[in-house]
Amino acid sequence: MSRDMIIDLHPTDEQQMIADSIGGMLADLLPVDRLREESGHGGARERAMWSDIAELGIFGMGVPEADGGAGYGLPEEVIAARELGRVLASPSLLAQIAAVHLAEGEDRTALIAGETRAAFAAPGLGGDLFLYDGEGAGWIVLLDSGASLHRTDAFEWADAHAMDETLGISRTSPSPAPVTRHAIADQISLLISAALSGLAQSATDLAVDYAKQREQFGQPIGSFQAIKHSLADMRVRADAADSQARVAAVSFGLGGNDTSEVAAARWLAGNAAIKNAKASIQVHGGMGFTAECDAHLFLKRAHLLAGLGSSRRAEERRLIA
Amino acid sequence: MRLIEDPELDRFRAECRDWLEDHVPKGPRPPEGLALREYDLAWQRTQYEGGWAGVSWPEEYGGRGLSVLEQLIWHEEYARAGAPPSASMFVALSHAGPTIIVQGSDEQKTKYLPAILKGDENWCQGFSEPGAGSDLASLKTRGVVDGDCLVVTGTKIWTSYAEGANRQELLVRTNPEEPRHRGLTWIVCDMDLPGIDIRPITAMSGVTHFAQVFYDEVRIPLTNVVGEINKGWAIAMTTLGFERGTGTIAHQIELANGVERLIEAARETTDPATNRTLIADDAVAAKLAGLRAEVMALRSLTIASVSRGMREEVPGAEGNIPALYFGELTRRVNGAALEIFGCSALVRDGEHNWPLHYLESFKWAIGGGTSEIRRNVIGERVLDLPRGPRAI
Numbered sequence A: 001m002s003r004d005m006i007i008d009l010h011p012t013d014e015q016q017m018i019a020d021s022i023g024g025m026l027a028d029l030l031p032v033d034r035l036r037e038e039s040g041h042g043g044a045r046e047r048a049m050w051s052d053i054a055e056l057g058i059f060g061m062g063v064p065e066a067d068g069g070a071g072y073g074l075p076e077e078v079i080a081a082r083e084l085g086r087v088l089a090s091p092s093l094l095a096q097i098a099a100v101h102l103a104e105g106e107d108r109t110a111l112i113a114g115e116t117r118a119a120f121a122a123p124g125l126g127g128d129l130f131l132y133d134g135e136g137a138g139w140i141v142l143l144d145s146g147a148s149l150h151r152t153d154a155f156e157w158a159d160a161h162a163m164d165e166t167l168g169i170s171r172t173s174p175s176p177a178p179v180t181r182h183a184i185a186d187q188i189s190l191l192i193s194a195a196l197s198g199l200a201q202s203a204t205d206l207a208v209d210y211a212k213q214r215e216q217f218g219q220p221i222g223s224f225q226a227i228k229h230s231l232a233d234m235r236v237r238a239d240a241a242d243s244q245a246r247v248a249a250v251s252f253g254l255g256g257n258d259t260s261e262v263a264a265a266r267w268l269a270g271n272a273a274i275k276n277a278k279a280s281i282q283v284h285g286g287m288g289f290t291a292e293c294d295a296h297l298f299l300k301r302a303h304l305l306a307g308l309g310s311s312r313r314a315e316e317r318r319l320i321a
Numbered sequence B: 001m002r003l004i005e006d007p008e009l010d011r012f013r014a015e016c017r018d019w020l021e022d023h024v025p026k027g028p029r030p031p032e033g034l035a036l037r038e039y040d041l042a043w044q045r046t047q048y049e050g051g052w053a054g055v056s057w058p059e060e061y062g063g064r065g066l067s068v069l070e071q072l073i074w075h076e077e078y079a080r081a082g083a084p085p086s087a088s089m090f091v092a093l094s095h096a097g098p099t100i101i102v103q104g105s106d107e108q109k110t111k112y113l114p115a116i117l118k119g120d121e122n123w124c125q126g127f128s129e130p131g132a133g134s135d136l137a138s139l140k141t142r143g144v145v146d147g148d149c150l151v152v153t154g155t156k157i158w159t160s161y162a163e164g165a166n167r168q169e170l171l172v173r174t175n176p177e178e179p180r181h182r183g184l185t186w187i188v189c190d191m192d193l194p195g196i197d198i199r200p201i202t203a204m205s206g207v208t209h210f211a212q213v214f215y216d217e218v219r220i221p222l223t224n225v226v227g228e229i230n231k232g233w234a235i236a237m238t239t240l241g242f243e244r245g246t247g248t249i250a251h252q253i254e255l256a257n258g259v260e261r262l263i264e265a266a267r268e269t270t271d272p273a274t275n276r277t278l279i280a281d282d283a284v285a286a287k288l289a290g291l292r293a294e295v296m297a298l299r300s301l302t303i304a305s306v307s308r309g310m311r312e313e314v315p316g317a318e319g320n321i322p323a324l325y326f327g328e329l330t331r332r333v334n335g336a337a338l339e340i341f342g343c344s345a346l347v348r349d350g351e352h353n354w355p356l357h358y359l360e361s362f363k364w365a366i367g368g369g370t371s372e373i374r375r376n377v378i379g380e381r382v383l384d385l386p387r388g389p390r391a392i
Helices: A013-029 A032-037 A044-048 A050-055 A074-086 A091-102 A105-112 A183-213 A225-251 A258-288 A295-306 A312-320 B007-023 B033-049 B068-080 B087-103 B106-117 B232-242 B248-268 B282-309 B317-346 B354-365 B371-382
Strands: A118-123 A129-132 A139-143 A147-151 A158-160 A169-172 B123-126 B142-146 B149-160 B167-173 B184-190 B196-201 B210-221
Touching: A013 A074, A032 A295, A044 A050, A074 A091, A074 A183, A074 A225, A091 A105, A091 A118, A091 A129, A091 A139, A091 A147, A091 A183, A139 A183, A147 A183, A183 A225, A183 A258, A183 A295, A225 A258, A225 B282, A225 B317, A225 B371, A258 A295, A258 A312, A258 B282, A312 B282, B007 B068, B033 B087, B033 B106, B068 B248, B068 B282, B087 B106, B087 B123, B087 B149, B087 B167, B087 B184, B087 B232, B142 B167, B149 B167, B149 B184, B149 B196, B167 B232, B184 B210, B184 B232, B248 B282, B248 B317, B282 B317, B317 B354, B317 B371
Parallel strands: A118 A139, B123 B167
Antiparallel strands: A118 A129, A129 A169, A139 A147, A158 A169, B123 B149, B142 B149, B149 B210, B167 B184, B196 B210
């Protein structure tokens, strides 16, 4: 934001309606516990409801109505991304929103309608390129220093095994030369930040609920300061990430330093998501270490989203440039 | 989530900026004591005469009667102009004044509010005691009704700018039969009453700006009670809520400026071991980048807090979130100077006086509620966690 801006961070009535309708639908259709038994197929339920999600207008949210979109802007996309992050929705839903901004003409129309699908790909080290939940996706949104759209079948993919085993990943080599960073890359990074901040919040909710129920020494563990303070810190980190993502969204393109605002949002959100996921495991104690407790799902997804075309180092370089 | 666009507000901002540019005092500011009080009152008087005192306070008591948005703009421009921190006027402007506006009688408003805005009087606080810090509700200073007076005996501590202060927001126990927070009264104490003794306390930074205050049968008129006798706890909570209001914007901007000063100094300073600038060191750059992200987060949390403030008359428990963030971040930012500049940051006569800022920064995670108490409040009143074991 620039120094003279005045921003109201409270959602407008319409924005609240968007958050409620998307949040409500996702809570019903994509409860986090769906991921417990979906090893390698975590995006299956999202794929099955792709056209329903398209009908809700999520994919074309930031596209003008004249071009077949919903005519909202980046703040509304950020609201949607946050809700997607809360339920650990497949990153391919975010990739679809991103692809809509990178595609043109009929390709874009088909993406908005959900007739074709997109997924994220990002380079690792040593020339590797990884594709996340790419099953059936015709397009990849490649996130390197910039962002670009490619046909999935332009590469030869081999299956790989991710730490986040709820998502299928594939690998190819070599990754194309990075493209120059432009505004759309910042916008996509902001959407990922919003998803991470939603994840940081729902990891907090999970741990808070558990701390209210779980009793030791004859009382709920949430009454002990050691636990309570850890939960309070989780809330503060989630709020910091969320507020920064909202400010970056409202002020985007209005004359401030967008790259720096987004880099801060991404740094804070990655930090909040990973730290909160870790703290949630700790609050859950022995159960938190098991596969049957949902806490680990947040940790694995937090690492995956935080590293998608970004790293703490990369955001720090942008912040100090 | 939207940009507020209003040409009136832009005009208001331009007026603030112009006036501040012409009027912010340029000379050196006394570090402590009565000289500091005089300086702060004179600057308050200048603001009043310029029509800038109490931007959001009611017009009938000398304020401008504008909204929280104009107040926000004023604080932003104030900090950016490098205007003096409110210091010895802080309690009057950000604690007692707002409390009296919400909770005081018409007579009290007429008596106290204009004198604050005109720079005639400054206030201090009398809440904490040697035995009642984080556990404020256990305070023991007694107030006994005798005729038309409350007779106060006991002691208060951590009272900033007590020396020379005109009035004090004082919290005393008026009903010892009632447990804890139910027997307290919030009363205005005139600091020139007989029986008051002030003993200064020097902080670890070397600065003496707070004191312990002793009361020996001090007779305060009952008309000075704000709210009702034995109903002072709710008033005190209102007061502490205002501590986290728009006034913190100046602190937040000053902290952001502090990070920029660190970055600038790291760009200009050469590390003799590598013969490169300090910022060229990846670890230094990473640390400063993280701090920059965190001061941006603090700004955004403050914006979120102000956005809530537009919709509630009295601040809620969420105000502890930016306050906790600020206290912890302030300590990290000021500590970073010592990590980055090493023994060069340990001299007090340097350009930046890092040691003073470093040592003073500890107070932000203690005063007005320790970080631990703030985490308790966030846990219990924001996250709705069960209360921990404590006295009833």
